[in-house]
Amino acid sequence: MADFLAMGGYAEFVWSAFGVWFACVIFNIVSARRRMRASIERATVAAARQRHRATRKMRQRHDT
Amino acid sequence: MWTWFHKLASPPHFYRLAGLIGPWLLWPSLLLLAVGTYGGLVLAPADYQQGDGFRIIYVHVPSAYLSTTIYAVLAVASAIGLIWRIKLAHAVAAAAAPIGASFTAVALISGALWGKPMWGTYWEWDPRLTSELILLFIYFGYMSLRASFEDLNQADRASGLLAVIGVVNLPIIHYSGMWWSSLHQGPSLKTLDAPSISGDMLWPLLLLIAASTLFFGALLLSRVRAEVLDREQNSRWIQDLFGDSAGAG
Structure with a gap:
């Protein structure tokens, strides 16, 4: 698990990119609803x- | 064919049909996005050159693909609206813009996050990166131009013209990697050639591209419905729909 989270030393970049992507998906759903x-x-x-x-x-x- | 098309383009018919189809696009797209993300983060092996850093591809490629595909939809819809004066087409263009802008931003940010460990810099005034940034500005320009008009017909026409002119940026983005020497790596997927990445890395990427297309479809339908409601406020079918009880729909 710790290995997975570490992403071979690229953790900050990989997780930030997926975080931004996830936030964008949520944002689009919420703003379309609104x-x-x-x-x-x-x-x-x-x-x-x-x-x-x-x-x-x-x-x-x-x-x- | 034409009667079918006219029926589809009639606002009440579209409103009803889009309301029925929307959820059938949204939920499968979210499921496929989840499966593709799991595949990309967990199942795909690390790249022999870029290690686990390459996994950013599963965010970057779908969002970059959406950024240009959505712009193409926006421009084609605008052109249809301008040429045949179909209001629904302008509504489609207006609805696509904020979705496209958000994914363009994600493409730029994820690209920067990939660039830092691989190239040593978040940003470079490279042709591919610069033209993608220009795409974001065109989206912003389109939306603020729309917002600056009181009259909807004027807004449709002016912003539609901007959208059609802005289409020259799409081939520049696409070919920038080949026309100029670019920092950006070559494509992993090509329409005619075999892809230059292995199967266990490839399927999550293809799945995510398909899922994000469906997701865009669901968002677009919902936003076009809202546009149609705003444009048709004083027509009979809306009064029938919203006259008696609030919140139906």
Whole structure:
């Protein structure tokens, strides 16, 4: 195990490279998720606003 | 064929289909990434010249491959968007950019980490390294140009043009090792020749390349869906989808 971790003297380089790669994979998953959630939120708000506007228009038409 | 293509390019259809396919790309890609990483770190024998330092290849080659492949996707999508005015194509280009930039950064960092023990330096203004750094700047330029426009159509057109022009950098990266005398070592994989590395070192590399392609596919689908949602906010199908309950999708 210690041999494996030592990477024949290249430990710092090999493990840093794999660490950066792993971090990049995680970062991409998290940021894609976050992006999707933000867009869903915006779409929900936009849909609610649209519906609000539609009902108000209908009510105005009803009043006049 | 064309009706099929038009149906696919229609935003609601794409949104639904991409949502179905996405998880089927993501989970297998993560599994294959894990197997390939195990193969590269544990099963592959040490190199007779570079010892265990050569294992950086399992990070460096897939990320470098993704950096240029994703740029090619971005540029082709931009060209399609510019020529045929297909908005979904611009959405694909915009979605690909941050993924490509992140893997370009990994290719540069892992290259530096390989360079230090093998060449004695993290960085050299070598043609291969310099052109890869320029690729990173093109990605950044593309993203900041997009962000600088309020109007989405203008952003699509301007950044699309930049993406198409930036494609001249791809052959420079590819051939830089042969055109100029480069510090960078020769390719381990060639399309036409037999690879210059042995089988037990090769399979984890090929597996990781395939896995990272699938992984990019999953990320791209998810990000294009988000782009489509943002672009179609006021259309009927989105109101139907998000009008009643929050968070569906």
